[in-house]
Amino acid sequence: MQPKTVDASKYLKRPVTAVRRKDRALTDDAWMDRMLVTSAVGNVAVCWEGQPLLHSNLYWFDGERIYWHTAAVGKLRAVLDTGTAPACFSVMEHGRILPANTPLDFSTEYASVILYGTVRVVADPHEKRHGLEGLMRKYAPQLQPGVDYTPMPDADVAETSVYCLEVESRVGKHNVKPADYPAYPYEGGSFIDAERAAGRATLKAKELA
Numbered sequence: 001m002q003p004k005t006v007d008a009s010k011y012l013k014r015p016v017t018a019v020r021r022k023d024r025a026l027t028d029d030a031w032m033d034r035m036l037v038t039s040a041v042g043n044v045a046v047c048w049e050g051q052p053l054l055h056s057n058l059y060w061f062d063g064e065r066i067y068w069h070t071a072a073v074g075k076l077r078a079v080l081d082t083g084t085a086p087a088c089f090s091v092m093e094h095g096r097i098l099p100a101n102t103p104l105d106f107s108t109e110y111a112s113v114i115l116y117g118t119v120r121v122v123a124d125p126h127e128k129r130h131g132l133e134g135l136m137r138k139y140a141p142q143l144q145p146g147v148d149y150t151p152m153p154d155a156d157v158a159e160t161s162v163y164c165l166e167v168e169s170r171v172g173k174h175n176v177k178p179a180d181y182p183a184y185p186y187e188g189g190s191f192i193d194a195e196r197a198a199g200r201a202t203l204k205a206k207e208l209a
């Protein structure tokens with residue numbers, strides 16, 4: 001059987017939120033909100049003078065915007081010091097392997113959300129604190145400021161780069177099967193756990209390039 005001939009250029013004319021597999025696309029706001037609240041790591045992509053730049057980090061979704069932080073210097077900060085930039089942001093989760101009679105039909109469970117908008121450096125101290133405290137609530141919900149750790153002083157807030165993605169459009173995509181579907185877990189394991197078990201833990205002092 002001859003492979004189908006497809007005019008790939010037609011995809012360049014489609015909106016960025018148009019998903020090729022319509023049966024996998026999700027535009028339900030509540031579903032996308034749930035995933036943005038749950039996911040641990042986000043990836044933001046911008047372009048600088050034709051060079052792609054992908055930045056992966058912890059993040060917080062406040063219900064409308066995405067916030068994350070870095071040190072006060074770095075390439076992403078340098079790019080955004082020239083002004084706001086169009087960006088896309090993604091989160092994803094991999095689930096079970098879905099076997100089939102042929103490798104072509106093998107699949108996997110997954111869920112993902114892609115956001116499109118504009119990313120900026122947050123300058124207002126109150127908004128910076130809003131983003132930083134949101135990150136603490138997300139990743140350390142069992143700890144209380146003033147009880148388990150010292151609340152962030154203004155000096156720490158001032159020296160931290162906080163970024164905000166103003167979301168303009170978004171789309172979700174998923175393939176999630178029932179619990180009794182004939183599937184099996186991915187056995188790749190954890191790279192970080194393997195590094196720790198091999199004694200390759202990070203013990204070096206902080207160094208700046």
